[in-house]
Amino acid sequence: MIPFAGSPLDRASEKRTDSTWIESKRRDPSSIVLPMWRLEPFLLGSEKSGPPIELGLVESRIADSFVDAGAVCIFLGLDGDRAVFAIDVSEASDPANVGPLAGLGYFRDARVAASMVSLKDAAIIAQAKAMIDWHQRHGFCPRCGAATKIMDAGYRRLCGKCNSEHFPRVDPVVIMLATYGEACLVGRGKQFPPGMFSALAGFVEPGETIEEAVRRELMEEASVKVGEVTYYATQPWPFPSSLMIGCFAKAESRDAKVDENELAEVRWLERSVARDLIEGKQVDGVRVPPPIAIAHHLIKTWALGGK
Numbered sequence: 001m002i003p004f005a006g007s008p009l010d011r012a013s014e015k016r017t018d019s020t021w022i023e024s025k026r027r028d029p030s031s032i033v034l035p036m037w038r039l040e041p042f043l044l045g046s047e048k049s050g051p052p053i054e055l056g057l058v059e060s061r062i063a064d065s066f067v068d069a070g071a072v073c074i075f076l077g078l079d080g081d082r083a084v085f086a087i088d089v090s091e092a093s094d095p096a097n098v099g100p101l102a103g104l105g106y107f108r109d110a111r112v113a114a115s116m117v118s119l120k121d122a123a124i125i126a127q128a129k130a131m132i133d134w135h136q137r138h139g140f141c142p143r144c145g146a147a148t149k150i151m152d153a154g155y156r157r158l159c160g161k162c163n164s165e166h167f168p169r170v171d172p173v174v175i176m177l178a179t180y181g182e183a184c185l186v187g188r189g190k191q192f193p194p195g196m197f198s199a200l201a202g203f204v205e206p207g208e209t210i211e212e213a214v215r216r217e218l219m220e221e222a223s224v225k226v227g228e229v230t231y232y233a234t235q236p237w238p239f240p241s242s243l244m245i246g247c248f249a250k251a252e253s254r255d256a257k258v259d260e261n262e263l264a265e266v267r268w269l270e271r272s273v274a275r276d277l278i279e280g281k282q283v284d285g286v287r288v289p290p291p292i293a294i295a296h297h298l299i300k301t302w303a304l305g306g307k
Contacts, residue, residue: 002233008120028083042096043116052117069091131154176248179249182270183269186299199246202221244272
């Protein structure tokens with residue numbers, strides 16, 4: 001399973017417009033809430049504890065004071081009959097140490113937290129972070145500039161002036177591993193630490209298919225021409241809200257030239273080297289992304305003989 005995918009929740013989207021039902025569930029003692037502070041999820045226990053860590057899903061009553069103060073509260077879905085919500089407590093100055101959450105746990109960066117909790121809890125983090133991030137960015141209507149209000153349990157915003165409706169967006173991104181014979185192509189972004197290489201990636205543009213985006217990005221970033229493009233898997237990537245579309249691409253040659261406006265460098269890795277890197281070894285100072293990233297799984301699948 002790829003991290004951030006595989007949510008255990010029934011999103012129960014048909015219930016979102018029933019404000020009475022949503023509020024009753026929010027107040028239900030059996031419901032649970034995930035606090036998010038400045039886009040960091042809450043984790044239970046001590047910061048000194050090692051993984052696996054329990055996601056900070058707290059009783060609904062603990063969140064009452066935040067909701068009453070106007071915090072954004074989003075219905076994530078149902079876990080059986082139990083409702084699960086996320087709440088944005090960013091207005092609080094130190095909620096882990098002051099207030100109803102004090103002494104229960106701590107907040108942690110979403111990437112780090114996702115690597116510490118179970119896969120199903122990482123998927124809940126992805127949904128909660130992406131949704132709250134969207135609300136933080138869309139308080140005003142992009143059409144007329146007036147304030148918008150939350151509707152449908154957090155899945156719609158409505159402009160109070162022009163009545164425009166706004167919905168959470170997901171940005172499609174292709175991430176692809178080009179291969180030629182027994183080698184695969186990886187690149188190092190300018191923002192990456194020295195030695196860190198990954199699969200190449202880029203946003204899908206309007207009017208473009210996944211396959212076209214894969215071919216365009218490989219040509220733009222590495223001057224690599226590819227033929228066959230095959231789908232591998234997708235990964236929700238809540239930074240802020242992308243869908244990573246993993247693909248393999250068959251290169252027509254090993255000729256490559258980096259676009260220095262896009263990347264610091266590109267290189268071909270032999271399959272045996274890729275296997276060593278996936279196992280955590282460094283070869284000539286090269287590293288690849290950890291298992292939290294779909295790039296890791298693309299490289300691993302190919303290194304072990306897939307595609």
